Amino acid sequence: MDVAELLSQIATDGDYNPFSLRDLGPAEISAVREALSSLSLREAALAVIATLREPFDFALVPQEKPLPLNACEFWYALPTGDQEAVLDAFGLSSPVPVTMRMGRLAWRYEGHRWWLDHGRCSVIYVSPVLDGWTLVFGEPAEDFHTRGTLADGVEDPHGVKQMWANEAAKRTVRRERCVALSRRFGAAHLYLKSHGDSTTSWFIAENGTVARWYDVMVPEEQIGPPHPGEAGFWLPHEENPWPAGSFDDILLAHVGKEAALRFRDRYRQLQAEYNVPDKCDADDVAAQLSVRPGDIGPTTVVTGHGVLARTGCPG
Incomplete structure (x- = not known):
């Protein structure tokens, strides 16, 4: 190399x-x-x-220089500058001071160590204070390793039911985590956005209660009324009103970049025709309620240094 x-x-x-x-x-x-x-x-x-x-x-x-943290898929946002309290709340230890560039690279590497048993759960990056918010990239070991249970006798030869059970169990653990954090810090947000598909969700807890929870995978389970952070958007699961097959001619006649550009232009045309707003995801909600990682830059007020800290997992 x-x-x-x-x-x-x-x-x-x-x-x-x-x-x-x-x-x-x-x-x-x-x-x-x-x-x-x-x-x-x-x-x-x-x-x-x-x-x-x-x-x-x-x-x-x-010295820290604000840096956009692009391609973030999972993070907590807490309205506090008390880093020691954040580390304690997540059960973290051995903090190492790092800049955002250092933390971003370390967190990306951690997320790609899938070949190890604890390759994605042994280190968490805790940001400096950003416009009054501390961002936490990762989750405690016990949350990460949460597994759901299947009823006795349930057949699951391909592991699909176990996967859904795991996801349901994690949603519960994460909701409880946000509620507990909000009791300590006044509020706690959790954002999830996949860059590989349309998966997205957000938890908003305030003073020990869930103000809003939405997950595109289970929209029927959402908690709370529409939140101000969603104002001006449609939710991701909501059906568009235009006729089915509105893009068939593009998908059949074009490929690659040309198809993508034509699809985008047609989508914007139909939005205007049917007066339909954009659909939101976790990034959009974070931009309105706390700090969107990809928007961090020269105008962001930064206090202190972030840290890399260890969870309870080896690695």
């Missing part, structure tokens, strides 16, 4: 292929450490070192 190229890429655009770190050996890690002497590559080198959980001098961590 070309270490210099990897660090330059991280320093330039804050992105990288998480799998590129899987096979870094002692020689490559030594080369990364040598780059700590370069002001232009120091943060990138620290990002790699922190991601691989190698020790480093915390005094080298530079």
Whole structure:
């Protein structure tokens, strides 16, 4: 692996292929450490070192620069600047100070370590205070490993029923987590948005009660009336009023980028014709109620440093 190229890429655009770190050996890690002497590559080198959980001098961590946290799929938002209380509430330990660039790369790497038993649940990134909110990327070990139970005698040869039972159990645990957090911090939000499909949900708890819960997979179970964070949008499960087959000619006659562009233009045309608003997802709700990770930038008021912290899982 070309270490210099990897660090330059991280320093330039804050992105990288998480799998590129899987096979870094002692020689490559030594080369990364040598780059700590370069002001232009120091943060990138620290990002790699922190991601691989190698020790480093915390005094080298530079001043925070707000960075969009794109492609986030699961995060809590708490209206507090008390980082110690947040760590305690999630049962986290051994916090390591990091910048947003360092935290983002480490969290992305954590999310791609699917080949390990605890590859996606041993480290959580807790952001600095962002416009008065602390974001938590990840969940406690006991929540992550929640499993549902099937009634005795239920046949499930392909594991589908178990999968749905697991999801239902996690929804309950996450709702209870938000309620408990809201008792401590006044409010607690949980956002989920898949970038691989249309899955999305949000929990909004206030002062120990669920003000709103919505999940596109089980809209019939939603809790609470429409929330101000959804104002001006349709919910994802709501049916569009235009006739079935309105896009058939595009899908049959076009492929790739051309089809996508034509589909978008037709969709906008039908929205205007039928006076239909956009459908919201967790990102949209977060943008109106707290902090949308992808909107973080120069105008975001940032206080303190974020940290990488350990859950109860080994890894």
